[in-house]
Amino acid sequence: MQLGDSGTQAIAAWQQQVQGVQGWLARHCEQAPRPEGARVTQGVVLWRQSERWQPVALWPGQPDGAALLSLSEEVRDAGRGLVSQLGEDSLGIGYPVRDLTTDEADGALLGAVALRVMLPEALRGRDSAVQTALLPLMQRLEDGVATLERDVLQRSYRSGRQLQDRLSQHLSLLAAVLAEPRFASAAMQLVSRLASHFEAERVSLGWRRGSRTRVEQISHSAQFNRKMNRIRATETAMDEALDQRISAVWPAPAGPGWEHRVVRAQAALGGMTGLTSVISLPLLDGAEPLGAVTLERDMPFDAEEVAALESLLALCARALEEKRRNDRALPLKVAVATSEQLGRLFGPGFLGYKLTGLLLSGGLAFSWVATGVERIAADAILESREQRVMTAPFRGYIDAALVRPGDRVEAGQPLADMETRDLLLERLQWQSELAKFERQEQEMRARGDRAGVNVLAAQRDQAQARLALVDSRLERARLLAPFAGVVVSGDLIQRLGGVVEQGEELFRVSPLDDFRLELEVPERRIDDVRVGQRGELVLAAMTGERLPFVIERLTPQTRSSDGSTRFVVEASLVRDAEGIDGAARRELRPGLQGVARIETGENKLIVIWTRELVDWLRLTLWRWWG
Structure with missing residues (x-):
C-alpha cells in the first residue's frame, strides 16, 4: 500500500515538474528578443529523472528536435554553455540547468536547454555581427535558466516544508496516542485528533475480531449502539478496505491508480449518512490486518490527504495493538500466547521452531524412559580418625x-x-x-x-x-x-x-593411614542418605583423583552456611584393594576439602533432573494451600 502510494506521488511530482518546464520553455521562446533580426525558432529541454535523461519539453511541438537534442546532450556532458552551428542559416545555443538544493558548490546538473536561432541573410557570414546578435540571446537564456533554477528551488522548499509539517503532525498525534495508558483512551485520542485535523464529521476506529471488524471508538461519541445500521455499514466499509489491504476512497481522487479499487461499501455508507466523502484505511502489522479507520466528511479527499492518513496510521497501528494486548486479562494473555506457540509448532513455516520442539520432545521421552544413578552432592572435609x-x-x-x-x-x-x-x-x-x-x-x-x-x-x-x-x-x-x-x-x-x-x-x-570424611548433606536430601551407601570424593588439591568412600554414620549435628542448613554425615575412605592406590593415600592430609557425591540408587532421569523443582513446588503448595 505505501509503496504504491509513494510511486503515485512521485509520478504526480514528476508530471508537475515537466509541466512547469514546458510552460517555461514556451514563455522563454515566445518572449525572446530579436537582435538585428535573429530570432529563436525552436527549443528543447533535456531533463534528468533519477539516473536517466530524457527530453521533457519541445517548442513548438511539431518540428524535429534531433539536432537540438544532440546539442543539449553536449551541454550536459560539458556542464557549461555552448554555441554550435546547426546549419547555414541557424545556430544553436545551449545552457545547463543546475539543482541548487544540493550541497555541491555549483549544484548538481539537473537539465540542459538548447535553442535554435535563425539568422537573417544580412548576418550570415559575418562572425562579429553574429556574436553581437547572439550576446543578448545568451544573456536572456542565462537569466531564464536562473529563473527555472529558482522555480525548482522554490518547489523543493515548499515540498520540504510540507513534509516537515506533515512529520510534525504525525509525531504530535503519535505522542498523544503513546501517552495514553490504555487502549480505549488511546483509540479515543486517535479518532478525536483525526476528526479535528481533517475536518471530518465522524471518525470510527474498528478492530479485527476473527474474520470481521468491530467498531471500538467513534469520535465525539462516548457510547454507541452496535446494532445500529450505520455502525454495521461502517464495519462493512472497514472490512472492504481490509480485504483489499489498501485504502478505499469514495469518491476516488483524481489521478492514476485509483480506478481499480472497490468502494461499494464506502458508497453505501456515504449514501446512508448523507455525507459526500468516505474513506476507510486498513491498519496493518506487516501483512497481518489489525483494524481499520473510517473517516466521513462533506469534502472529497485528495491524494495528498490519503497519503498523510496512511503514513499516520502506519505509525499508530503497532502502538494501538501493543496497548490492546496489554489491556487483556492475564488468563486471556496466557491462552493467546499458548495458541500462538501451538500455531507455530503445528502450522506452516517455522522450521527451526518445529525442529526445536522435536528435539525437546525426544529428550523428554528419553528422560522419561531411561534411568541413571542418582547422586547427592555434598561438601566434604577430610579429617583424621584419631588425634x-x-x-x-x-x-x-x-x-x-x-x-x-x-x-x-x-x-x-x-x-x-x-x-x-x-x-x-x-x-x-x-x-x-x-x-x-x-x-x-x-x-x-x-x-x-x-x-x-x-x-x-x-x-x-x-x-x-x-x-x-x-x-x-x-x-x-x-x-x-x-x-x-x-x-x-x-x-x-x-x-x-x-x-x-x-x-x-x-x-x-594424627596418623597418616586412617582418615574419616565429614560430609555436609543438604537438609532437603538427608532423608535419602543411608548407612552403607557408596560415593566418590574429589578433593580441591587432587582434582584428577576420585576417591571412593562408604557412609558409616548419620549424626544429628548440623551446620549453617549461606542461609541453608546441612547435616553432618561421617564416611570412611575405601581401602587400597578397593580403589585408593598407595600413592594417592600418601598425598592425603587432614583438613583437605572437596566435593563428594553420594550414590542413592537407580531412578528415572526425569525424576533426577526435576527433583529439586518438584520438592520446591510441593513445599510451596503445602505452605499456601495445606
Whole structure:
C-alpha cells in the first residue's frame, strides 16, 4: 500500500515538474528578443529523472528536435554553455540547468536547454555581427535558466516544508496516542485528533475480531449502539478496505491508480449518512490486518490527504495493538500466547521452531524412559580418625622445638624439649636431703632413739617421693611422638624460652593411614542418605583423583552456611584393594576439602533432573494451600 502510494506521488511530482518546464520553455521562446533580426525558432529541454535523461519539453511541438537534442546532450556532458552551428542559416545555443538544493558548490546538473536561432541573410557570414546578435540571446537564456533554477528551488522548499509539517503532525498525534495508558483512551485520542485535523464529521476506529471488524471508538461519541445500521455499514466499509489491504476512497481522487479499487461499501455508507466523502484505511502489522479507520466528511479527499492518513496510521497501528494486548486479562494473555506457540509448532513455516520442539520432545521421552544413578552432592572435609594431644608435662620453659605443623614423625621421635636445669638442681637438693636423713638415722639408732628413727624414716620416705617426682618430670621433659603420623598443630618456634603451664596443649598428632570424611548433606536430601551407601570424593588439591568412600554414620549435628542448613554425615575412605592406590593415600592430609557425591540408587532421569523443582513446588503448595 505505501509503496504504491509513494510511486503515485512521485509520478504526480514528476508530471508537475515537466509541466512547469514546458510552460517555461514556451514563455522563454515566445518572449525572446530579436537582435538585428535573429530570432529563436525552436527549443528543447533535456531533463534528468533519477539516473536517466530524457527530453521533457519541445517548442513548438511539431518540428524535429534531433539536432537540438544532440546539442543539449553536449551541454550536459560539458556542464557549461555552448554555441554550435546547426546549419547555414541557424545556430544553436545551449545552457545547463543546475539543482541548487544540493550541497555541491555549483549544484548538481539537473537539465540542459538548447535553442535554435535563425539568422537573417544580412548576418550570415559575418562572425562579429553574429556574436553581437547572439550576446543578448545568451544573456536572456542565462537569466531564464536562473529563473527555472529558482522555480525548482522554490518547489523543493515548499515540498520540504510540507513534509516537515506533515512529520510534525504525525509525531504530535503519535505522542498523544503513546501517552495514553490504555487502549480505549488511546483509540479515543486517535479518532478525536483525526476528526479535528481533517475536518471530518465522524471518525470510527474498528478492530479485527476473527474474520470481521468491530467498531471500538467513534469520535465525539462516548457510547454507541452496535446494532445500529450505520455502525454495521461502517464495519462493512472497514472490512472492504481490509480485504483489499489498501485504502478505499469514495469518491476516488483524481489521478492514476485509483480506478481499480472497490468502494461499494464506502458508497453505501456515504449514501446512508448523507455525507459526500468516505474513506476507510486498513491498519496493518506487516501483512497481518489489525483494524481499520473510517473517516466521513462533506469534502472529497485528495491524494495528498490519503497519503498523510496512511503514513499516520502506519505509525499508530503497532502502538494501538501493543496497548490492546496489554489491556487483556492475564488468563486471556496466557491462552493467546499458548495458541500462538501451538500455531507455530503445528502450522506452516517455522522450521527451526518445529525442529526445536522435536528435539525437546525426544529428550523428554528419553528422560522419561531411561534411568541413571542418582547422586547427592555434598561438601566434604577430610579429617583424621584419631588425634593425640601432646600437653606440657609440668610448668616450665620450652627449650627446643624440633617439629612444626605438617611434619611427618615416626613413633618415639622427639617433638620438643623442656628446660631441665631447675629440675636437675631440685634433684640434687632432694638427693642431699636423703643423704642427710640417712646419717641422722644411723646416729639415732646408735643412741637407741627409736622415736626419732621413726620420724626420720617418714621424712626420708617423703624426700624419696619428691625425688621420684623430679625424676619422672625429667623423663617427660622430652615430648615423644606416640605413633607415626603428621603434626596437625603446634608451632613452638615463636615460643622458645616461653613459659607453659602444666596440661597446656603443645601439639596434635594424627596418623597418616586412617582418615574419616565429614560430609555436609543438604537438609532437603538427608532423608535419602543411608548407612552403607557408596560415593566418590574429589578433593580441591587432587582434582584428577576420585576417591571412593562408604557412609558409616548419620549424626544429628548440623551446620549453617549461606542461609541453608546441612547435616553432618561421617564416611570412611575405601581401602587400597578397593580403589585408593598407595600413592594417592600418601598425598592425603587432614583438613583437605572437596566435593563428594553420594550414590542413592537407580531412578528415572526425569525424576533426577526435576527433583529439586518438584520438592520446591510441593513445599510451596503445602505452605499456601495445606
